[in-house]
Amino acid sequence: MTLATRTAAGKRPYLSVFGTAYPTPDGTCIWDYIHVDDLAAAHVLALEALERGGPTAAYNLGTGRGYSVLEVIKAAEKVTGQKVPYRVGSRRTGDPAVLVASAEKAITELGWRPGYTKLEDIIATAWQWHRRKPRGFKG
Numbered sequence: 001m002t003l004a005t006r007t008a009a010g011k012r013p014y015l016s017v018f019g020t021a022y023p024t025p026d027g028t029c030i031w032d033y034i035h036v037d038d039l040a041a042a043h044v045l046a047l048e049a050l051e052r053g054g055p056t057a058a059y060n061l062g063t064g065r066g067y068s069v070l071e072v073i074k075a076a077e078k079v080t081g082q083k084v085p086y087r088v089g090s091r092r093t094g095d096p097a098v099l100v101a102s103a104e105k106a107i108t109e110l111g112w113r114p115g116y117t118k119l120e121d122i123i124a125t126a127w128q129w130h131r132r133k134p135r136g137f138k139g
Contacts, residue, residue: 001033001076001123003015004072004073004084005123005130007076007085008076008083008084008127009080009127009130013085015073017069017070017088017089018089018090018091018092018095019088021091024068025068026070027070028068028069029068029095030068030097030100031066031069031100032062032063032064032066032100033062033063033067033122034062034114035114035115037125038116042059042061042110042112045112049109049110054109057105059103059105059106060106061101061112062101062102063116064100064101066099066100072123075120075123076127078120079120079123080123
């Protein structure tokens with residue numbers, strides 16, 4: 001997400017797409033993207049569970065829905081109204097074709113649910129942040 005919005009904002013010359021020959025509908029990797037606010041909320045819930053004496057545990061976090069790299073690029077262009085230039089490069093060793101999380105354990109044990117489940121909503125908040133902070137955390 002960040003790389004797509006930074007590219008749309010002109011902070012990067014292009015986005016790298018690592019391979020287009022995966023066994024997916026458009027040939028690019030499909031991943032489960034999670035909003036940073038949802039990630040932070042899950043961490044807070046996990047810390048609160050520990051404070052109540054709960055056990056240490058590992059949780060997968062995600063929306064349960066994957067989007068391809070090209071879908072992210074198209075959604076970023078739609079949300080930002082800007083072109084997101086990209087270049088196709090070689091496939092990276094070890095990249096899975098599809099990686100989608102099951103957050104059932106976090107939902108069941110922590111009561112966590114992602115608040116942002118639509119790709120366009122995740123991108124829109126990232127885009128808004130980049131527009132407010134064109135120099136990143138420096139302003």
